[in-house]
Amino acid sequence: MKPAAFDYVAPRTVDEALNALGDTRRDVRVLAGGQSLILEMHLQRIRPDLVVDINRVAGLDRLSVNDGTVEIGALVRHGVFESPQAVPGPLGRLFALAAVNIAHPPIRACGTMVGSLAWAHPASEWCAIALALDAAIEVRSTGGAREIAARDYFRGPFQTARARDELITSVRFPLPADGTGVGFMEHRRTHFCFAQVAVAAALSAQDGLISDARIGLVNCADRPIRAHAAEQVLIGREITVPAVGNRLPGGHPFARAGRIAADQDAAPLAEPYADPEYRRQVIAVLVGRTLRQAAEGVLQ
Amino acid sequence: MKITLTVNGDDYPLDVEPRRILADVLREDCRLTGTHLGCEHGVCGACTVLVDGKAVRSCLMLAVQCDGRSVRTVEGLAGPDGEPHPLQRAFSAEHALQCGFCTPGFLMVAAGALEADPTIGDDPERVHGLVESNICRCTGYEPIRRAIMRAAAESAFADPSGGGEEPAAGGRPEF
Numbered sequence: 001m002k003p004a005a006f007d008y009v010a011p012r013t014v015d016e017a018l019n020a021l022g023d024t025r026r027d028v029r030v031l032a033g034g035q036s037l038i039l040e041m042h043l044q045r046i047r048p049d050l051v052v053d054i055n056r057v058a059g060l061d062r063l064s065v066n067d068g069t070v071e072i073g074a075l076v077r078h079g080v081f082e083s084p085q086a087v088p089g090p091l092g093r094l095f096a097l098a099a100v101n102i103a104h105p106p107i108r109a110c111g112t113m114v115g116s117l118a119w120a121h122p123a124s125e126w127c128a129i130a131l132a133l134d135a136a137i138e139v140r141s142t143g144g145a146r147e148i149a150a151r152d153y154f155r156g157p158f159q160t161a162r163a164r165d166e167l168i169t170s171v172r173f174p175l176p177a178d179g180t181g182v183g184f185m186e187h188r189r190t191h192f193c194f195a196q197v198a199v200a201a202a203l204s205a206q207d208g209l210i211s212d213a214r215i216g217l218v219n220c221a222d223r224p225i226r227a228h229a230a231e232q233v234l235i236g237r238e239i240t241v242p243a244v245g246n247r248l249p250g251g252h253p254f255a256r257a258g259r260i261a262a263d264q265d266a267a268p269l270a271e272p273y274a275d276p277e278y279r280r281q282v283i284a285v286l287v288g289r290t291l292r293q294a295a296e297g298v299l300q
Numbered sequence: 301m302k303i304t305l306t307v308n309g310d311d312y313p314l315d316v317e318p319r320r321i322l323a324d325v326l327r328e329d330c331r332l333t334g335t336h337l338g339c340e341h342g343v344c345g346a347c348t349v350l351v352d353g354k355a356v357r358s359c360l361m362l363a364v365q366c367d368g369r370s371v372r373t374v375e376g377l378a379g380p381d382g383e384p385h386p387l388q389r390a391f392s393a394e395h396a397l398q399c400g401f402c403t404p405g406f407l408m409v410a411a412g413a414l415e416a417d418p419t420i421g422d423d424p425e426r427v428h429g430l431v432e433s434n435i436c437r438c439t440g441y442e443p444i445r446r447a448i449m450r451a452a453a454e455s456a457f458a459d460p461s462g463g464g465e466e467p468a469a470g471g472r473p474e475f
């Protein structure tokens with residue numbers, strides 16, 4: 001199918017974009033990378049009245065670091081994050097580990113991190129990281145600006161706390177301290193597929209004991225989630241990893257956290273090719289491996 | 301909507317509905333049918349073209365988004381005298397096409413990547429990553445990977461004095 005007819009505007013400033021979005025009687029959609037929106041329009045699952053193309057809005061492509069946070073504008077493309085140097089420290093490493101899992105280079109040249117947060121696909125890699133690292137989503141409308149904490153933002157599959165007339169101008173991440181270890185792992189069928197399970201993790205330790213543990217899970221429930229129960233069992237544990245090539249013993253805190261993430265935190269929905277029981281098994285294994293990868297970063 | 305696309309260096313003043321995707325406008329309005337449409341889902345890569353030098357899916361881009369931008373399609377690869385592009389020569393030499401349906405997409409994804417960073421051709425892993433972007437249902441990926449590496453080694457993407465053997469088939473590939 002082809003997209004149904006719609007009106008199109010390409011504003012040059014944020015204010016012009018907000019004015020266009022303010023017409024709430026019509027179905028108005030922001031066009032960023034278009035890598036989800038135009039696909040949905042082809043399938044006519046979305047039939048907007050007006051498309052507001054923000055690609056010519058000045059300033060939205062900015063990526064800036066100040067006061068321990070990194071702010072990523074609405075037009076920063078996925079591909080930028082393939083370089084671990086795009087963002088300083090452990091966060092840059094985590095972004096780079098995740099970015100290569102998102103589709104393939106031509107999609108990553110167009111699609112944006114903020115577009116992924118706006119779309120809120122239950123399997124989106126960026127959504128896992130935004131939750132795990134307490135990102136803040138910056139939105140604006142003609143009525144003013146507000147900030148939505150990632151923990152309050154995801155409301156269901158493709159559902160968020162953003163109001164229809166709000167533009168996400170940027171997302172802000174606090175920069176984790178330098179000694180933080182990060183991990184990202186994903187299981188999917190082919191390169192073109194969304195994740196069957198993806199896990200983002202960050203660990204910090206003091207005097208050899210885990211002081212902070214963050215685990216974000218996607219495609220493990222109807223929306224991106226944080227594995228709070230699994231995180232709890234890690235706090236205060238000794239941070240150790242088995243020698244390279246050795247499996248995690250069943251009683252290892254990372255293996256236990258994996259089991260708890262799968263059984264208590266996750267609520268996988270039925271989907272083709274990967275039923276919930278299978279996905280729980282994958283979650284248990286992947287959470288263990290991702291924590292191990294993060295711990296190796298701490299111990300280096 | 302009135303727009304101007306610059307395709308392979310030529311200006312095309314067009315009047316297009318916003319709903320029309322770039323691939324359809326290239327094929328139907330510009331009459332450049334080298335760009336193929338397979339899935340229209342961003343998956344197969346047959347529709348890949350360069351927009352301002354970057355490889356993108358022309359099925360997931362509106363033509364109106366490209367107003368004033370520079371588009372390059374497979375028709376823009378050959379030299380002014382019709383001399384095939386080094387990638388086209390290498391695809392022919394390595395038997396990297398059978399039915400040819402996927403070929404324009406592979407050529408453009410490779411052209412975009414090699415022009416941005418000719419060193420990609422030195423690293424089989426990176427070429428592998430590139431080839432994973434698109435789908436070929438008959439030739440198989442290994443000859444395509446070899447062709448991209450051959451073109452990188454033999455052509456002016458990299459060092460023009462780079463040498464290398466002459467491609468086996470020098471003629472114009474049949475697309």
Ligand SMILES: Cc1cc2nc3c(=O)[nH]c(=O)nc-3n(C[C@H](O)[C@H](O)[C@H](O)COP(=O)(O)OP(=O)(O)OC[C@H]3O[C@@H](n4cnc5c(N)ncnc54)[C@H](O)[C@@H]3O)c2cc1C
Pocket residue numbers: 029030031032033034035036037038039074101102103104107110111112113114115116118119121123124125126166167168169192193194195341342343
């Ligand atoms: C073949 C293929 C494979 C893919 N695989 C993956 C994958 O593995 N993982 C993954 O995460 N994604 C994947 N994607 C989706 C891709 O990452 C998209 O780029 C992303 O989901 C949306 O970003 P976008 O910038 O393209 O947004 P668009 O498609 O432009 O917009 C998506 C939605 O968000 C809204 N929106 C966008 N930006 C804003 C904003 N600033 N403010 C308010 N609303 C906004 C739009 O109105 C629209 O409803 C894949 C896509 C394809 C085609």
Ligand code: FES
Pocket residue numbers: 336337338339340341342343344345346347348357358359360
């Ligand atoms: S037709 Fe565009 S990716 Fe398949």
Ligand code: FES
Pocket residue numbers: 396397398399400401402403435436437438439440
């Ligand atoms: S040559 Fe036939 S699909 Fe690739």
